[in-house]
Each structure stands twice: as C-alpha cells, then as structure tokens.
Amino acid sequence: MKKKILSIALLGIMVLGVSVTVNAKSKHKYNRNVSSNSYIGVNRAMNIALKKVPGANSSHVKEIHLDRENGRMVYEGEIYYNGWEYEFDIDATTGVIVKWKVDRD
Template structure:
C-alpha cells in the first residue's frame, strides 16, 4: 500500500513539473514574439523597451498640468494584453491617476482617474 501511495505522489509531482515547464515555455515564446532577444528572455524579459522610464513619466505628466515626478508613486514595466507597458500610478490634487503607457510606442493605452478624499 505504501508503494502505491509513493508512486501516486511521484506521478502527481511529475505532472505538476510538466505543467510548470509548459507554462514557462509559453511565456518565453510570448516574450520572444514581443521582440525580446534570446538572452533578454532569461536575464531581463523587458530589456527591449524603446521608451525609457523617464520618457514614460514625461508622457504621463504631460496629461496632468502642475504634477511633478514626485507625484508618481508607481512606475514599472509589465507585460499586458500582448504588449510591454509601463504601469503607473500618480496622485495630484486629490485625484488618483492609474495609467499604462506602451513601452515601445509611448501611446497611453489606459488612463483612469478617481477622486480621493484628503483623509484617504
């Protein structure tokens, strides 16, 4: 009985490892299709962004007159809906702005604003 139990555990582990490898392979394929160089896939999958973080900040700030870099509280590269984007958040004059900027074209692909109370 113990042998059967051990074989069952081994089979489950093999299945889980196989599924994980397939998932990783699909992500690598998607990154290559997005233009990532072979070494970038392993070392820095977002290394091929044409827009720098500084440029992404300037693009976002151009939509909010008076805001400065200090108002941007989050800016990170992400891979969403088949494209590299800078995902960001900024607060200015009781408004929270959430945005995505295409990391290759500089286009704003998402822009959301929400009023916030001063006490938030």
C-alpha cells in the same frame, strides 16, 4: 510484443519532448526581436503621463514599473495630485497611452 510496446513508448516520449521544446520557444517568440533597449524608458513614460496632469511633477508619481499587459509591455503607474488619482498604462515601445483612469483620491 514487448519490443513493440517499448518502441511505441519511446516514440511517445520523443514526440512529447519535441512538443515541449517547441512550446517553450513559442512563448518567448515575440521577445526575440524586441530588446529592452527598444523600450522608451521609465523617465520618458513618466513625462508622457505627467503632460496629461497640469501642475504635477515627478514627486507626484507614486509608482511606475514595466509590466506585461494583454500581451504587450507597458509602463504601468500612478500619479496622485491635488486630490486625484491617475492610473495609466503606456506602451513601452511606442509611448502611446493605452489606459488612463482618473478617480477622486
């Protein structure tokens, strides 16, 4: 009886170990094929955003950084120019603007 309980407990521990390992690998699955070298880069992202704000330049960009948003990598940033605040997310791989918000500063 003790042998049977021990066998079941060991089997349970093995199954738990395998499922934890598989789960840990699947969390990083989409990052395996995408290296940081395939991102457009912070300078290009900044230039994409600045093209939407005529007259603004890099000194008006107060923040820009790489972030994960809804499962994808984006450059998230803010531009302050001429009394307006522009918030944006730019897809880090394609350079497409996925969020653009304008508010009075």
